[in-house]
Amino acid sequence: MSAGNGHQATMRLKLRIWRQAGPDEPGSFLDVDAHDIPEDCSFLEMLDIVNERLMDDDIEPVTFAHDCREGICGTCGVMINGRPHGPEKATATCQLHMRKFRDGDEIVIEPFRAASFPVIKDLMVDRRAFDRIIESGGFISAPTGTAPDANEIPVPKDVADFAMDAAACIGCGACVAACPNSAAQLFTAAKLGHLNVLPQGQPERWRRAEAMVETMESFFGSCTNHGECTEACPKEISLDFIAVLNRDYLKAKVKNRRLASQT
Amino acid sequence: MARTVTPTGAGSGERVPPLRRRRRELPWPLNIYQTSVGKKYVMAVTGIGLLAFVVVHMIGNLHLYEGPTQLNEYAEALRDLGGHLVPRTLILWVMRIGLLAMFVLHIHSAWSLKEISRRSSPKANWVSGNKRYAGGQDYVAVNFASRTMRWTGPIIGLYVLFHLADLTWGWWLGGDYIRGDVYHNVVESLSSLPVAIIYIVANVALSVHIYHGMWSAFQTLGVNNPRFNHLRRGLATVIAGAILVGNLSFPIMVQAGVVA
Numbered sequence: 002m003s004a005g006n007g008h009q010a011t012m013r014l015k016l017r018i019w020r021q022a023g024p025d026e027p028g029s030f031l032d033v034d035a036h037d038i039p040e041d042c043s044f045l046e047m048l049d050i051v052n053e054r055l056m057d058d059d060i061e062p063v064t065f066a067h068d069c070r071e072g073i074c075g076t077c078g079v080m081i082n083g084r085p086h087g088p089e090k091a092t093a094t095c096q097l098h099m100r101k102f103r104d105g106d107e108i109v110i111e112p113f114r115a116a117s118f119p120v121i122k123d124l125m126v127d128r129r130a131f132d133r134i135i136e137s138g139g140f141i142s143a144p145t146g147t148a149p150d151a152n153e154i155p156v157p158k159d160v161a162d163f164a165m166d167a168a169a170c171i172g173c174g175a176c177v178a179a180c181p182n183s184a185a186q187l188f189t190a191a192k193l194g195h196l197n198v199l200p201q202g203q204p205e206r207w208r209r210a211e212a213m214v215e216t217m218e219s220f221f222g223s224c225t226n227h228g229e230c231t232e233a234c235p236k237e238i239s240l241d242f243i244a245v246l247n248r249d250y251l252k253a254k255v256k257n258r259r260l261a262s263q264t
Numbered sequence: 265m266a267r268t269v270t271p272t273g274a275g276s277g278e279r280v281p282p283l284r285r286r287r288r289e290l291p292w293p294l295n296i297y298q299t300s301v302g303k304k305y306v307m308a309v310t311g312i313g314l315l316a317f318v319v320v321h322m323i324g325n326l327h328l329y330e331g332p333t334q335l336n337e338y339a340e341a342l343r344d345l346g347g348h349l350v351p352r353t354l355i356l357w358v359m360r361i362g363l364l365a366m367f368v369l370h371i372h373s374a375w376s377l378k379e380i381s382r383r384s385s386p387k388a389n390w391v392s393g394n395k396r397y398a399g400g401q402d403y404v405a406v407n408f409a410s411r412t413m414r415w416t417g418p419i420i421g422l423y424v425l426f427h428l429a430d431l432t433w434g435w436w437l438g439g440d441y442i443r444g445d446v447y448h449n450v451v452e453s454l455s456s457l458p459v460a461i462i463y464i465v466a467n468v469a470l471s472v473h474i475y476h477g478m479w480s481a482f483q484t485l486g487v488n489n490p491r492f493n494h495l496r497r498g499l500a501t502v503i504a505g506a507i508l509v510g511n512l513s514f515p516i517m518v519q520a521g522v523v524a
Contacts, residue, residue, distance in 0.1 A: 017399065030398070083402030109399035116283055116384050130280050181394035181406065182381035214301055219282035222384030223300040223377040225413065226480040228405035241488050248486025250301045254292070 010040045012104040016051065018063050019111045024119040024127075030109075031063070044087065044097040045070060045077060048110075064123040072096040072235065075171030078178070079124045080111040085175035085233040093173060093235040113178035117185075117220040128174045130220040131188060137216040138209035139192045141201050154200050167195035169236040179233035182222035187230035189217040190242035197249055207253035214250045283383055300380055303373040308481035310366040310373075315474060317363055319503070322510040328523060332447035339446045367424075374417060391415065409476035416473040423466035430459065454518035463515040471508035475500055 014035040021028030033055075038047050045067050052062035068076035072093040079094055081087035087097045102108065112120050117130040156164075170191035177185050193213050196202030202209070224243060231240050289295050296302035324342075327335040345355040382388040385395030391414050395401075409416075430453055434441030440452045454460050478500035482488070487496075517523045 019398065028398075080397060080399070080401075083397060083400050084404070088402075111397055111399050114386055114395055114397060116386055117280055119280060127280055130282075133280075133282075179401075181385070181392075181401075181403075181411075183384040183386075183395055184381065215286070215299060218300050218380075219284050219286065220280070220384075221283075222381035223304065225377075225381070225410065226476075226483045227410045229403060232404040240483065241490075241493070244483050244486045244488030246486075247301055247304070247484055248488075250299075251296070251305055251486070254296050254302070 011037045012040055012099060012102070012106075014038055014047075014099075014102065014105070015107040017107065017109045018051075018124070020063065020123050021112075021120050023122060028120070038099055040098075040100040042099055043070065043095055044081070044099065045095050047099050064121070064125045066125045067095060070095040073171060075173040078113055078173040078175055080109075080113060080178060082109050085113060085178040086173075086235050090232075091235055091237045093171070096235075113174050115174075115177045115180075115183035115221065117183070118174060118177060126174070128172070131172050131174065131185070133220065134185070134189055134213055134216045135192060138205065138212035139196070141196055141205060143201070156199060160198055164195045164199050167191040167198075167238060167242050170195075170234075170238055171236060173235060175233040175235060176230035176238075177221060179229040180222065180224075181227060181229065182225055184224040184230075185217050185221035186224040186243045186246065187234065187238055187240070189213055190246035191238045193249065194242040194245050197245065206249065207256045207258060210246070210249040210253040214246065284380070297373075300377055303377050304484045306369055307373040307377070308484040310370040311477050311481050313366045314363070314370060315478065315503070318470065318474070318507060322507055325514060326510065328447065328450060328514060329517075332445075335447045335450075336445060339444075367421075371417075371421065374414070378414060391418075407476070409472045410480075413473060413476055416469040419466060419469040420473060423462070423469070426462060426466075450514070451518055451523060454515045455524075457519065460515035460519050464512055467508065467511040470511070471504045474507060475504040478503060 016033040016035050017030040018033060019028055020031045033051055035047065035051055038050060042050070045065070048063060048065055055062050065079060066076050068074045070077070072095055075093075077094040078086055081094070081097070086092060086094045087101070089097050089101055110124060112118075112124045112126050113128075114126075118126040118128055121127050167190070170188060172188060172192075174188070176187035177183055180186075193210060196209065197206050226240075226243075228240055231238065287298070290298060297306060324338055327338040343353045343356055378391075378393045382393040385393065387396040388394060389396070392411070393414060394411075403411075429435040430437070431446075431449055434443070434449065437449060437452055440449075442448050454463065479496055482496045514523075
């Protein structure tokens with residue numbers, strides 16, 4: 002590690018970046034010698050620097066998805082050395098800083114992979130299959146009109162906390178990328194769970210469970226309970242939600258919906 | 265930026281098509297089995313049934329250590345279940361048919377789920393069905409048991425066929441096979457070293473399969489409660505361990521000459 006001008010420490014990295022012109026084009030790795038990368042820049046800022054230099058050399062910059070860059074939007078996400086969002090636990094790609102790597106490290110950067118996450122270009126994948134899952138039931142029908150009073154519906158603290166843990170999901174797709182089966186159970190479980198455990202989500206609970214799970218299954222693989230998704234999740238969504246999903250789905254399949262009070 | 269990138273293909277507005285479209289929905293409850301969560305549920309329930317059989321079978325086999333009379337009487341008691349209330353071997357046959365049905369469902373659900381995952385995972389290979397990253401994937405949570413379910417399963421399946429051919433049908437013991445003399449047949453078979461090795465390998469595979477399968481069944485059936493979640497792994501380890509020790513003891517003890 003060399004201290005550049007005594008101001009900021011920089012590092013030199015050997016990058017292997019996946020390049021792919023389109024969804025059906027063959028891809029390959031581009032080797033980049035990334036020198037003078039400031040230690041304190043984020044992973045995406047490092048890619049920005051690399052792209053600036055590629056453009057100076059008249060090479061097309063590497064396409065990658067990003068938006069808020071503060072770990073809350075779920076737009077960014079690449080496989081870094083074989084792990085979604087890189088080696089840091091509970092960290093999205095944008096919040097991963099280069100000081101977590103060492104000078105001289107080789108970093109392999111690849112897009113998230115699943116049959117329903119086609120590569121748009123380079124490191125950017127199309128995650129609209131997630132939108133289909135949300136559209137099928139990831140909402141509540143709320144009365145419109147004047148704003149309801151706060152705390153009008155009592156929610157026990159444990160329930161509110163549990164729902165909030167699920168609602169932390171940013172929909173980045175790391176769970177699918179990490180899963181050897183390309184299953185989207187953790188994402189769907191989080192989006193289903195944060196509504197199904199709350200009173201506001203009860204009227205549509207069983208219909209939601211059926212619709213979201215069946216939409217998920219039309220796009221993604223089958224969960225084998227490896228637990229790889231939770232480890233990759235930047236928001237550390239628990240596997241417990243997958244158990245909730247399984248139970249709610251099966252209950253939904255046998256429920257007599259005319260007896261809404263007997264849940 | 266001077267050079268804008270125009271996305272092509274999937275990025276240009278067309279939808280990502282579903283990998284699977286729902287076939288005609290069968291009447292309840294068969295429609296549950298049409299979904300992968302339903303198949304997992306069937307796999308978990310049949311897995312628990314088969315596990316119960318494995319535990320009872322292992323405990324029953326411990327009669328081997330009591331001696332020939334006791335083991336043969338135990339086998340006779342199984343054929344005579346229900347006493348004089350039902351025809352002889354009827355209950356045994358009901359249980360056998362139930363076991364066979366559970367085996368078929370367990371294998372069919374596993375096979376079809378493997379196919380679903382394989383089609384959802386680019387570059388998935390044949391048996392493990394795991395996807396491949398060009399730069400390799402750095403697994404964190406998967407363990408040996410969970411990664412090898414699709415290997416230990418077929419090993420157990422083949423072993424069950426071998427085990428039936430060996431001790432129920434007496435295919436290769438030939439003249440040494442005495443129908444009804446369980447003790448004699450077991451000792452005769454297990455005193456051959458290659459046969460003992462097959463039993464040992466298969467029972468290690470069985471325990472590894474149960475170690476992941478039992479924990480996985482809790483999760484699949486939605487048995488999840490923060491009060492006892494910490495016990496689920498432990499319970500799976502204890503039961504898999506007990507089956508390993510019990511089942512491995514038979515070939516090892518016969519080979520060691522303790523049972524003869």
